[in-house]
Amino acid sequence: FGAMLPAALAIAALAALESLLSATVADAMSVNHKTDPDRELFGQGLANLAVPLFGGVPATGAIARTAVNVRAGASSRMSAVVHSLVLAAIVYSASGLVGLIPLAALAGVLFATAIQMVESASLLALARSTRGDAIVLALTFTVTVAVDLVTAVAVGVGVAVVLALRAVTASARLDEVPIDIGDHSAEEHALFEEHIVAYRLDGPLVFAAAHRFLLELTDVAQVRVVILRMSRVSTIDATGARVLGDAITHLERRGIVVILSGLRADQEEVLAEAGGTGRLRSEGLLFPTTPAAIEYARKIVNEREPASVP
Numbered sequence: 001f002g003a004m005l006p007a008a009l010a011i012a013a014l015a016a017l018e019s020l021l022s023a024t025v026a027d028a029m030s031v032n033h034k035t036d037p038d039r040e041l042f043g044q045g046l047a048n049l050a051v052p053l054f055g056g057v058p059a060t061g062a063i064a065r066t067a068v069n070v071r072a073g074a075s076s077r078m079s080a081v082v083h084s085l086v087l088a089a090i091v092y093s094a095s096g097l098v099g100l101i102p103l104a105a106l107a108g109v110l111f112a113t114a115i116q117m118v119e120s121a122s123l124l125a126l127a128r129s130t131r132g133d134a135i136v137l138a139l140t141f142t143v144t145v146a147v148d149l150v151t152a153v154a155v156g157v158g159v160a161v162v163l164a165l166r167a168v169t170a171s172a173r174l175d176e177v178p179i180d181i182g183d184h185s186a187e188e189h190a191l192f193e194e195h196i197v198a199y200r201l202d203g204p205l206v207f208a209a210a211h212r213f214l215l216e217l218t219d220v221a222q223v224r225v226v227i228l229r230m231s232r233v234s235t236i237d238a239t240g241a242r243v244l245g246d247a248i249t250h251l252e253r254r255g256i257v258v259i260l261s262g263l264r265a266d267q268e269e270v271l272a273e274a275g276g277t278g279r280l281r282s283e284g285l286l287f288p289t290t291p292a293a294i295e296y297a298r299k300i301v302n303e304r305e306p307a308s309v310p
Contacts, residue, residue: 014150015060019044021153022061028119029070064113071116132163172203174216177229195301198227198290205233205240217247225297226251229290231262241274248280257300259285261293 023035040061048058069079090098127134140156177200197220220226236244248258263271263286272278280286287293 011058015044015048015058016041017150017153018063019061021149022063022066025063026066026070029067030075064110067113067116071113132160132167136160136163168204169206172205173201175200175202195224196227196294196297197223197225198229198294200229200232202232203234205236205244207237207239217251220251220256222254223256225257225259225300227259227261227290227293227297229261229293230264230267231290233267236267236270238270238274241271244271245274257285257297259287259293259297261287261290 019040020037023037023040027033027035044060051057051059065083069083072079123137126137136156136159139159140152143152143155177198199217199220251258258280260280268281268286272281284296287296
């Protein structure tokens with residue numbers, strides 16, 4: 001059983017992938033039809049459980065036959081039944097004649113079917129949309145021709161994931177934002193603007209963007225309080241949490257007080273596990289809103305320079 005399990009899993013994955021690709025092709029070629037992938041795979045699983053009882057081999061949906069079926073006007077499951085009956089009749093009554101058909105002729109039929117499956121307008125639109133889409137398209141096509149369909153899909157999905165991660169990482173930003181001190185004197189405004197700086201974090205704080213974030217944050221000028229507005233951070237992973245903790249430690253070693261505002265409970269948990277917010281929470285440096293954080297920062301500045309504000 002142990003020796004058969006890897007091969008069985010590989011066959012199951014291949015069968016599921018090819019069947020779902022066939023369903024996707026059929027949906028694209030037909031009108032007002034949407035395949036339920038769960039139902040498709042469940043039915044295929046039941047069929048492949050029954051087939052070995054009759055000496056058969058695992059079966060999948062075939063892209064070429066599916067495309068021919070749709071092109072011929074098939075609109076219900078009855079087409080698959082008719083297809084099966086016709087194949088059974090040919091196998092039992094005309095297998096000798098079918099064996100005489102040249103492979104070149106069969107290859108020509110498959111080639112013509114493949115051409116009919118291609119929508120040139122969609123390919124051109126996809127190639128012109130973004131450079132990443134064009135790369136995935138060209139790479140998947142090349143691997144399909146050079147190796148096989150399954151490998152091409154795996155390579156295409158892998159490259160698409162890398163490009164998507166790159167795009168998500170590029171969307172993460174650390175921007176300095178103005179501080180609304182409120183109704184105070186001009187001297188107080190000047191004092192606060194000199195000693196308080198606020199940054200807004202946008203997007204995901206993940207491993208791919210963590211190093212750039214660390215460089216930008218630790219390069220802050222010599223101020224007394226840094227407010228990090230975290231309300232727009234979509235997600236934080238362990239690496240991002242560790243980098244944020246290191247940045248906070250670096251600023252505190254320079255005598256800068258770091259205040260966090262708008263941190264969600266799940267994000268605070270990740271930061272706490274990475275050792276980034278436990279001490280901030282105990283010292284009262286975590287605030288639910290930015291105005292509360294600004295008010296606390298104002299108190300810190302006033303306490304350190306009481307003579308500057310009459």
